[in-house]
Amino acid sequence: MATESSGVFTGTYEFRCKNCGSPLDVSPETIVVVCSYCGYPNWIREDLKSEILIVPALSESKIMEKARERVSTDRDLRKIKNMISLGKPYLLYIPYYFAKASSGAEYWGRVRVKMRKCSGSGKDRSCSYYSRTVAVSGYYGPFQQYLYVIARRGVKAFTVNALGHYYLESKPKPVKLEEAKLTRSGTRRILGVEIDEKTAADILLDEHLDALRDKVTEEIVNEAKRKADMMYSGSVVGASITEKRIKPMNIDLKVSRITLLPLYIIPYTYRNGVYRFFMSGWDGLTIVAEEPMNMLSRLSWGLGGALISGIMGGLAGPAIVMGGRTGVFIGLLLGIIGLTSSYYTFKMATRPVRVEVANERFASVKGFFKKTKRVLGKFGETTTRNRALDILTNLLLSR
Amino acid sequence: MSKEAVLxxxxxxxxxxxxxxxxxxxxxxxxxxxTCPYCGTTFMINKPGERIEHYLYRLIIDKNKAYRLARDFATQQIGVVDDLVENSSFKSAKLYYLPIYIYEINIKVPCKEEVEALEKQEEEIVEHKARELKLKVHGGEETEYVLKPAIDKIPIPFPKNYGFPARSRMYFKPTILKNGVYLQPTLDPMKIFDEVKKPSLNKAIEEARISCSRGYEVIDESKYNGLAHYPFWHIVYTYNGKDHNAVVDASDGTIVYLEYPLSIKGRLTVFGSGLGVLGLSTGIGAYLSASLIGDPLPGLIGGLVTGLPGFLYGAYRVARFRGEYRFRPGEEAVFVPPR
Incomplete structure (x- = not known):
């Protein structure tokens, strides 16, 4: 680590601001730290010096106004607004890198496509299944993406990710740090930068190419299905990749300068519980909100769960009894969906707080859903899903 | 500096x-x-010349605040006693500094025929200090930071894959050695490095395998970054003469583990609701089955079975001696509050 830099190393792990001499809050990974007294950016790693951008935050009184607005307009909170008391807002400026990425890929794949061929109609209708291997190849692209990475090491926090995501959607205009004219109360809330641009670029590229590979894999399956549909008689009921080659190319990654984004955390109390609003500092949108679980939400999760598991069980039972081997298969499948949803909904009904996420698209990539998606994705890649739905419709129609 | 440290x-x-x-x-x-209690220098006992990066997370939540956070969060739990705030009291608090190793994983697996081209491009990037990285060819790649506890047995309930908060990092100060239980790292960071790296390495190689036709080359620039100590409060509070434990992240206030007393009314309500949900599921199943095939039994059994996990989950939560909550990073913002 470079010690002869603009931040002055005094020998006992203490850095002082080059501009005003105040002590600096530096960790071994810090690349730049903005002095909390005078706002001067001290580059601890002089070799990585570049311009810093910042999205200025709304004032504390403005953000409190937004928080009060949230309480009096939110569907659930406005009913209890007289029992809610808002605490003091806490501001943080978190460093991010943003990127615009674009790439393409040459691909080639062998896909086993499952076909169904039916003849006759009504009661005489009979279907048979067969599989064919289809080869596909081509070029996919350009695939474009906007991405972010938090410029701090090892940080795992949902709200900080939600803020980065919201920035990409709302695109506020950042200004140069010197032009932002931050007061002392603003500069002391700036977190140091710990990831240099090169590592940030590696992380972003990794993420982008992973997304590209997923897209191309999807494309290989879809193209094979289209091809099979034209080449063979009957209809496609499923496809699974047996072999593939994806070669990413024409990669273009533009990484932004370090951009500081403001995040406001506003605590509030209701009865004995403490809850928080996490608000975007530039427009006061509540990106993540914790809310009390009321009787109604517990009840609706419970009843909703009962409904789904009841329907699934009600279909699964008859399917197993009536449908022969395929019926058993479908019955078990429906049963699993019923079992999972019953567990999930009851867990939702009994959780301590409710969390509302402003950005639905972000909400869908949250940890739990990611896991579920992965499981369902596997399920979808094979012929299982289509076949199951197919047989299920037959079963219901024949009744 | 690299003299023998062991006397x-x-x-x-x-x-x-x-x-x-x-x-x-x-x-x-x-x-x-x-770690030297006088100057704060951390060094490897076998290789004293090798000083490592060592920092800690600032203690922001004091023990009283930690107790209040835990207690207030307990009141938000389902089935908890009504008079928790009035009738519970703080008993003791112990501060633990958990040692955590930080690794930067950086693996590139370019295709063999393209290694040369990649090297040339990297040179250009350095030369022009270009902001735009243009890499034309690629096999596989993985870059991420991985945190790993530096001790085998963690003395407090601690979630897997727990990350750092965004704020409050500082240099290690020897004064903290007096304030809490400072746990010395016992695992060898280099010995567990391979194990830490493995998932990323496998993924990058798999990516290269599907993109390279003439083999690949593994360029591993992963490094061990250093050690961090992260403070946690182990709080004991009493209610009705019984002790309950809580573990609170002393840096950002996240409740990591919590025990709370359950009331009879609360237990019955949760149990009864679970039973109600189960009954409803069974009823819907039977009705559906009766109208589909004229026999309610298969659907009745189906609805009973599918409704069971929810009921059992609820029953398990309230049938125990006391309520228990655990923070799980994967459930953040779904079942547990976000950090």
Missing amino acids: KREGGFILVKCPYCGAEYRVPETVTYA
């Missing part, structure tokens, strides 16, 4: 000499690293 070994302890300030002090024989 004497006796009775399960080692007498070491700090390579930086020369102070002599004792550490348990099992530790890999020693």
Whole structure:
């Protein structure tokens, strides 16, 4: 680590601001730290010096106004607004890198496509299944993406990710740090930068190419299905990749300068519980909100769960009894969906707080859903899903 | 600086000499690293010349705040007693500094025929200090930071894959050694490095396998970044003469583990609701089955079985001696509050 830099190393792990001499809050990974007294950016790693951008935050009184607005307009909170008391807002400026990425890929794949061929109609209708291997190849692209990475090491926090995501959607205009004219109360809330641009670029590229590979894999399956549909008689009921080659190319990654984004955390109390609003500092949108679980939400999760598991069980039972081997298969499948949803909904009904996420698209990539998606994705890649739905419709129609 | 640090070994302890300030002090024989209580220098006992990056997370939540956070969060739990705030009291608090290793994983697996081209491009990037990285060819790649506890047995309930908060990092200060249980790292960071790297390495190689036709080359630039100590409060509070435990992240206030007393009314309500949900599921199943095939039994059994996990989950939560909550990073913002 470079010690002869603009931040002055005094020998006992203490850095002082080059501009005003105040002590600096530096960790071994810090690349730049903005002095909390005078706002001067001290580059601890002089070799990585570049311009810093910042999205200025709304004032504390403005953000409190937004928080009060949230309480009096939110569907659930406005009913209890007289029992809610808002605490003091806490501001943080978190460093991010943003990127615009674009790439393409040459691909080639062998896909086993499952076909169904039916003849006759009504009661005489009979279907048979067969599989064919289809080869596909081509070029996919350009695939474009906007991405972010938090410029701090090892940080795992949902709200900080939600803020980065919201920035990409709302695109506020950042200004140069010197032009932002931050007061002392603003500069002391700036977190140091710990990831240099090169590592940030590696992380972003990794993420982008992973997304590209997923897209191309999807494309290989879809193209094979289209091809099979034209080449063979009957209809496609499923496809699974047996072999593939994806070669990413024409990669273009533009990484932004370090951009500081403001995040406001506003605590509030209701009865004995403490809850928080996490608000975007530039427009006061509540990106993540914790809310009390009321009787109604517990009840609706419970009843909703009962409904789904009841329907699934009600279909699964008859399917197993009536449908022969395929019926058993479908019955078990429906049963699993019923079992999972019953567990999930009851867990939702009994959780301590409710969390509302402003950005639905972000909400869908949250940890739990990611896991579920992965499981369902596997399920979808094979012929299982289509076949199951197919047989299920037959079963219901024949009744 | 790289002189021998070990002066004497006796009775399960080692007498070491700090390579930086020369102070002599004792550490348990099992530790890999020693931190000087006088100047704060952390060094490897076997290789005293090698100083490592060592920092800690600032203690922001004091023990009273930690207790209040835990207690207030307990009131938000389902089935908890009504008078928790009035009738519970703080009993004791112990501060633990958990040692955590930080690794930067950086693996590139370019295709063989393209290695040369990649090297040339990297040179260009350095030359022009270009903001735009243009890499034309690629096999596989993985870059991420991985945190790993530096001890085998963590003395407090601690979630897997727990990350750092965004704020409050600082240099290690020897004064903290007096304030809490400072756990010395016992695992060898280099020994567990391979294990830490493995998932990323496998993924990058798999990516290369599907993109390269003439083999690939593994360029591993992963490094061990250093050690961090992260503070957690172990709080004990009493309600009705019984002790309950809580573990609170002393840096950002996240409740990591919590025990709370359950009321009879609360237990019955949760149990009864679970039973109601189960009954409803069974009823819907039977009705559906009756109208589909004229026999309610298969659907009745189906609805009973599918409704069971929810009921059992609820019953398990309230049938125990006391309520228990655990923070799980994967459930953040779904079942548990976000950080």
